[in-house]
Amino acid sequence: MTQLITTPNIPDADGFYAELIALHDGLTDDESAALNARLILLLCNHIGDRAVLAQAMAQAIAAHTNRDQK
Template sequence: MATLLTDNRLASPDAFYEALLQAHQGLSTEQSHALNARLVLLLANHIGDAEALGEALAAARINTLDQDSRQ
């Protein structure tokens, strides 16, 4: 079905990033992780395409492992 879109599609990426930071403001680490998990599940439900979501999971994992190996 759909292929994962990785180009910037946000009208204002900096504004979204700021909103994301604000959503985490004042939360404990546990609450912050829970917010992230809930956000991922809400967005995954909105996307609804298992193939695109699988690509996203794989890309996020690879990027995370690559980032960790550079530290």
């Protein structure tokens, strides 16, 4: 089974992060949320592998649970 990559995998991570944030410049909160949804769907389709997607969803919700316990 393919494992979800959680080690650094994006070259120039700072540049990527800045680009991601800049994408939202000038959008309202609702527009930003919609943009994020579109982005997630595009990326999920690119990944394709349901097992990997399931792992990503599990990790994302786990970080939320951790946070509540802080």
